[in-house]
Amino acid sequence: MIQWRPVYVICYREFIKFFRERSRLLGTIARPVLWLFVVGNGMASLIKPQTGFSYLQFIFPGMIGMTILFSSIFSSISIVWDREFGFMKEMLVAPISRLSIVIGKAISGTLISVAQAIIILLLIPFLGIHLTIMQFIEVVAVALLVSFCITSLGILIAARLTSFDGFNIIMNFLVMPMLFLSGAMYPVTSLPVVLRRMTLINPLTYGIDAFKHVLLRHSTPPLGPEFPLVQDIAIVTILSIIMLTLAALSFRKKD
Amino acid sequence: MPIISVQNLSKQFKSLTAVDGISFSVNEGEIFGFLGPNGAGKTTTINILCTLLSPSGGKAEIAGFDCTADPDKVRAAIGLIFQDTTLDVGLTAYENLKFHAYLYNLDRKLAEKRIDEMLSVVELQGRKHDLIKNFSGGMKRRLEIARGLLHYPRVLFLDEPTLGLDPQTRSTMWDFINKLRQNEKITVFMTTHYMEEAENCDRIAVIDHGKIIADGAPEKLKQLVRGDMIHIVTSDNKRAAEEIRTGFNLAAREENGGLAVEAEKGEELIPRLIHALSMRTLSVSITKPTLNDVFLKLTGRTIRDEALQDNREVTREFVRSHRRAQR
Numbered sequence: 001m002i003q004w005r006p007v008y009v010i011c012y013r014e015f016i017k018f019f020r021e022r023s024r025l026l027g028t029i030a031r032p033v034l035w036l037f038v039v040g041n042g043m044a045s046l047i048k049p050q051t052g053f054s055y056l057q058f059i060f061p062g063m064i065g066m067t068i069l070f071s072s073i074f075s076s077i078s079i080v081w082d083r084e085f086g087f088m089k090e091m092l093v094a095p096i097s098r099l100s101i102v103i104g105k106a107i108s109g110t111l112i113s114v115a116q117a118i119i120i121l122l123l124i125p126f127l128g129i130h131l132t133i134m135q136f137i138e139v140v141a142v143a144l145l146v147s148f149c150i151t152s153l154g155i156l157i158a159a160r161l162t163s164f165d166g167f168n169i170i171m172n173f174l175v176m177p178m179l180f181l182s183g184a185m186y187p188v189t190s191l192p193v194v195l196r197r198m199t200l201i202n203p204l205t206y207g208i209d210a211f212k213h214v215l216l217r218h219s220t221p222p223l224g225p226e227f228p229l230v231q232d233i234a235i236v237t238i239l240s241i242i243m244l245t246l247a248a249l250s251f252r253k254k255d
Numbered sequence: 256m257p258i259i260s261v262q263n264l265s266k267q268f269k270s271l272t273a274v275d276g277i278s279f280s281v282n283e284g285e286i287f288g289f290l291g292p293n294g295a296g297k298t299t300t301i302n303i304l305c306t307l308l309s310p311s312g313g314k315a316e317i318a319g320f321d322c323t324a325d326p327d328k329v330r331a332a333i334g335l336i337f338q339d340t341t342l343d344v345g346l347t348a349y350e351n352l353k354f355h356a357y358l359y360n361l362d363r364k365l366a367e368k369r370i371d372e373m374l375s376v377v378e379l380q381g382r383k384h385d386l387i388k389n390f391s392g393g394m395k396r397r398l399e400i401a402r403g404l405l406h407y408p409r410v411l412f413l414d415e416p417t418l419g420l421d422p423q424t425r426s427t428m429w430d431f432i433n434k435l436r437q438n439e440k441i442t443v444f445m446t447t448h449y450m451e452e453a454e455n456c457d458r459i460a461v462i463d464h465g466k467i468i469a470d471g472a473p474e475k476l477k478q479l480v481r482g483d484m485i486h487i488v489t490s491d492n493k494r495a496a497e498e499i500r501t502g503f504n505l506a507a508r509e510e511n512g513g514l515a516v517e518a519e520k521g522e523e524l525i526p527r528l529i530h531a532l533s534m535r536t537l538s539v540s541i542t543k544p545t546l547n548d549v550f551l552k553l554t555g556r557t558i559r560d561e562a563l564q565d566n567r568e569v570t571r572e573f574v575r576s577h578r579r580a581q582r
Contacts, residue, residue: 009357017345086341093305094358095330 002103006096010104011111014075018112028071028116032063035185036127053216056127058223061211062184064139065204067120068113068147073175075109076154080161098251102155106244109151110144117143129215138214142233146207149236152243153203159250178204183212187222203239206232256319258283258410258442259304264313265465266299273299275465276313281442281458283409286432288456289446290546292556296465297446298338301414304444305335318409331359334408336399338415344387348379348398351387352405359406373401377431393424400431404441413445417452429455450546459546461553468553473546480544480552483521487528488513490535502531513538 018024036056044055082088091101121139124131131139157170181188181195182204188196199205210232212225219225225232257280266274274296281287289297302308304315306326314321320328342351349370356366374380377397387395396416403411416432417425432443433455445456453459453473460470469476489495492514496507499516503524507514518524521541529536542548551557 003360005360005362006358009354012357013343013346013350013354016350017343020345085344086337086339087343089307089335089337090341090355091358092307093330093333093335094355095327095360096358097327 001097001099003096003100006094006100007104007107010091010101011108014078014105014108014112017078024074025116028067028074029119031070032067032120033123035059035066036063036123053219053223054128057129058216059185060124060127060129061215062182062208064117064120064143064211065146065182065184065208066179067116068143068207069150069175069179069204071113071116072109072147072150073154073170075112076105076151076158077161077167077170079105079155079158080164080167083162084164099248102159102244102248102251105155106148106151106247109154110147113147113151114140114143117147131215135214139211142207142210142214145233145236145240146204146210149203149207149240149243152240152247156243156247156250159247178202181205182208183226184208189222189226203236206235210236257281258318259287259444260316261300261304262314264300264303264315265311266296266303266308267311272465274303274310277460277462277465277467278313279460279467279470281410281444283442284436284440285458286436286443286445286456288453288459289444289462290448290450290453290459290550291446291462292448295462297448297462298414300462301412301444301446304329305333305412306330331406332409334403334406334411336396336403336411336413336416338418340395340399342387342395342399342402347384347386348374348390349383351398352402355402355405361406369405373405376404376435377401392420393427396420396424396428397431400435404435404439408441410442410444413443415446415448417447417449425452450550453546461546461550463550463554469549476546476549477544480517480548482517482519483544484542484548485516485518485521485525485528486510486513486540486542487516488537488539489532490537495532495534498532499528503528 036059040056040059047055079088082091118140121131121136157174161167161170177198179185181191181199181202183199184204188199188205191199206227209225209227210229212219213229213232216224259279259281261280262278263276264274264278265272265276277296277300289300291297299308303310304317304322306322306329309323316322317329318332320332322329343354346354352370352373353366356369361369370383371380374383377400379394379398379401382390382394387398390398400416413432417428420428429452435441436443447453456473458470458472459476460467461476462468469479487495492509492512496509496514499505499507499514503518505516505518507516509515516524516528525539525541529539547557
């Protein structure tokens with residue numbers, strides 16, 4: 001069902017393009033850096049968290065989540081580019097299963113997101129946060145899972161998006177709300193009921209909660225993690241599988 | 256056994272019948288042309304044959320495999336060159352070919368060997384590591400052909416292979432396709448709305464409004480037109496038409512400010528015509544029949560009129576179906 005040589009070459013292509021297009025790399029890294037150093041410092045003077053750590057430390061898990069969110073969505077949106085420029089046809093007429101295409105895009109998108117999350121992690125010394133090697137490994141492990149989930153979501157959307165015009169709609173009505181309703185920038189436990197419910201169906205909420213488990217280990221809600229780690233991981237995993245399956249199915253459809 | 260066999264194939268898009276019960280077969284090693292105006296159903300047929308679209312009815316088989324039931328086997332047997340370029344312009348020639356080779360499950364060693372072999376066939380070995388961005392239209396087309404042949408397909412589909420190319424590149428392309436056919440035992444299935452191009456084919460099917468209205472070798476099709484076309488301009492075309500009708504028993508159609516007369520052995524008729532007409536003859540020209548005349552004869556329209564006029568709606572529908580097909 002899955003042919004690995006095609007999966008490998010789909011990833012190979014994405015990596016080449018990722019390293020060749022420097023502006024994309026710069027863009028996804030610049031955003032969290034701006035947040036951390038500019039907005040983070042600005043807000044820090046306004047908000048004084050009670051529990052002995054800074055606002056910067058509080059938003060750090062969220063910034064890793066944000067990096068992954070944007071990177072994963074951008075990676076999977078490449079499917080829409082491929083379609084616009086005809087390259088998708090090259091894959092669709094090849095004797096490979098649609099699942100192989102989806103898996104190839106999912107793996108490459110995931111690894112590219114994790115690579116960017118790691119770059120953000122390297123900023124840690126400048127933020128006055130201490131991280132053990134174990135924590136570092138745990139963050140990377142969670143990043144893999146969360147990236148896979150968001151990339152799968154992106155592929156599912158891209159599979160249904162027929163033109164690039166839809167991209168702005170996705171950014172404004174999906175990606176930004178996902179970011180704002182995830183607990184990345186402020187605690188979401190005390191939001192109005194409707195918004196609060198939306199945070200609960202947002203996969204990124206659980207991803208960022210898992211990052212908080214690793215990075216804000218000893219804090220409690222509203223600033224620290226609010227769900228058990230096992231629950232976070234279970235939800236993200238289940239959502240990934242569902243979305244990837246749906247994506248593969250919508251690729252198979254033809255007139 | 257024919258390598259492509261199509262029986263009663265049809266495709267419906269909502270209210271539009273793009274392909275309307277066509278049947279044809281192509282033998283191994285043939286160059287087979289699908290000739291027709293834009294929106295006649297050429298691309299839809301190709302998309303069905305290459306498994307991008309499911310037919311609404313009928314049956315299509317390539318190399319003995321059913322296009323609907325066995326799509327992967329069909330895909331492995333065919334190579335495609337689409338109307339619009341499907342190269343990744345952000346990659347090099349080598350990277351594009353490697354991508355293709357691995358999609359078709361060639362191992363690394365074989366892939367490297369084939370890439371070098373095909374690059375030299377299309378005379379691009381010097382540009383192996385250049386980005387496609389910097390390639391000219393003709394070079395892109397050549398590279399696409401190299402890519403389409405990399406996995407040694409038995410049938411090569413060319414959808415309007417020379418669209419948008421300048422005449423010089425177009426003729427180089429044809430030299431190349433002919434050379435290819437001599438060296439490899441490959442079947443070529445192509446669509447075109449260029450009459451001149453269709454003349455390169457061994458066999459042509461003329462398609463219009465989703466139906467095949469004629470098929471055969473170009474020479475045979477040209478025999479459908481009775482003979483040569485004489486275009487004559489006189490000082491009084493109306494009266495001249497009347498005189499040609501009565502004096503020679505030939506139909507004269509008014510066209511481009513003159514008269515078009517269809518006749519056998521036109522070069523012998525011209526002196527007699529000029530001699531017999533009572534008015535002054537301003538100019539005479541003679542054209543041997545082309546496939547354009549065949550199309551005109553069969554449909555009453557020229558292929559280019561059709562492309563421009565009443566088919567806008569059909570074209571739009573095709574664009575839509577095209578997009579859907581890519582999903």
